[in-house]
Amino acid sequence: MRFVKNFNNNAALVVDDWGREWVVLGNGVGFGKHAGQPVDDGAILRRFKAAGDVTTLPTALAVATRAVVALVEAQLRVQLAPAQAQLLAAHIRLAAHRAQAAPVLPEASAQWELTHLFPQEFQAATAAVALLNGVLARPLAPIEAVFLTYHLITLTAGQAAGAALGQLNQLMRGVIDLVAPLDVTSYAYAHFVTHLRALLIRLMHHEVAPVGDAALTAQIAAAYAPAFATVQAVGQYLMRTQGWVLTPADQLDLTLDVWRITHGEPA
Secondary structure (H helix, E strand, O other): OEEEEEEEOOEEEEEOOOOOEEEEEOOOOOOOOOOOOEOOHHHOOEEEEOOOOOOOOOHHHHHHHHHHHHHHHHHHOOOOOHHHHHHHHHHHHHHHHHHHOOOOOOOHHHHHHHHHHOHHHHHHHHHHHHHHHOOOOOOOOOHHHHHHHHHHHHHHOOHHHHHHHHHHHHHHHHHHHHHOOOOOOOHHHHHHHHHHHHHHHHHHOOOOOOOOOHHHHHHHHHHOHHHHHHHHHHHHHHHHHHOOOOOHHHHHHHHHHHHHHHHOOOO
16 A cells, blocks of 8 residues: 555555555554555554545545544544444534634633543544544634544543543532632633632642742731631532642632632632
């Protein structure tokens, strides 16, 4: 087989000795290749017959979708049922339609969250988007990797992944209940929730955080006593339920967030 074009390092379009085109998958199968160069058959893990010109839609998208299904199964070590593969194909078609509309800006906080909570699913989704962008006339927006990750979680999440997401949601509700009542339509609330999710994910993964300035935290505690008291209740809740300890830096940030949302101040 000879190389035709690269979708990403692990997916490529090749042509065999009879002139038939194939989409092939394999670790590094497309890396550093130029048109006409031979492709090592031993590097090919999966192959899909390309019916017609794979540079056009919908044929290219159909072939790429089959390749994405294989990629997801290989990277996540799962076997998708036919119905699951059809749902994934439907998601890809919708993503292709969205690419024709106005671009959607990526949500950095969502990407950060997924790389921490579901790194394998996010990696598979990122590779799938790169593969699809090799055949689509208008590339998918970066946010599509986030959307696809959530879809893969829904399709393939096992008990451990579901438990992690369930733990995060339960802790979020527990903390928000301690701060309530809140204006959930305000920007300050959205800002608080974003910070809170990042804090909880960091604690779930036992990541080292800056300790912060205890003296400065004490000054903030005196200036914003009601908000600091709420943060103390949050700290007690996290200690009681998870054994986690908030650092002075955590307490300072949360105190300012709580004060903003309870006083109607912009974040």
